[in-house]
Amino acid sequence: xxxxxxxxxxxxxxxxxxxxxxxxxxxxxxxxxxxxxxxxxxxxxxxxxxxxxxxxxxxxxxxxxxxxxxxxxxxxxxxxxxxxxxxxxxxxxxxxxxxxxxxxxxxxxxxxxxxxxxxxxxxxxxxxxxxxxxxx
Numbered sequence: 001x002x003x004x005x006x007x008x009x010x011x012x013x014x015x016x017x018x019x020x021x022x023x024x025x026x027x028x029x030x031x032x033x034x035x036x037x038x039x040x041x042x043x044x045x046x047x048x049x050x051x052x053x054x055x056x057x058x059x060x061x062x063x064x065x066x067x068x069x070x071x072x073x074x075x076x077x078x079x080x081x082x083x084x085x086x087x088x089x090x091x092x093x094x095x096x097x098x099x100x101x102x103x104x105x106x107x108x109x110x111x112x113x114x115x116x117x118x119x120x121x122x123x124x125x126x127x128x129x130x131x132x133x134x135x136x
Contacts, residue, residue, distance in 0.1 A: 027039045107126060109126050
């Protein structure tokens with residue numbers, strides 16, 4: 001399946017091919033900063049399944065944080081499109097940047113619920129993890 005998306009102003013465009021490895025929502029404080037307070041809805045894709053078709057993103061990485069996540073965003077409008085986490089050969093795509101976000105069809109789990117705010121909705125029917133889900 002091929003999907004397209006981009007930033008709010010249209011300077012950055014991308015294409016996604018294939019199926020996501022994971023669809024989730026994250027309640028960590030970093031995601032709250034990025035979203036403006038809400039949980040972050042995302043899907044994880046193999047890095048080679050994501051590529052920009054227009055524009056070059058700016059990047060940001062906190063040097064004082066042990067998990068040095070690289071965030072890619074539009075330098076014009078500020079829209080955050082993907083994150084890349086050390087040790088994970090994947091692109092973490094922000095769902096709101098898809099041209100048709102309805103194709104996401106909802107998260108399959110909630111992560112970092114230990115950092116969720118009282119006003120966050122954590123769906124009772126989904127698995128919820130205090131931090132990252134266990135691997136293996």
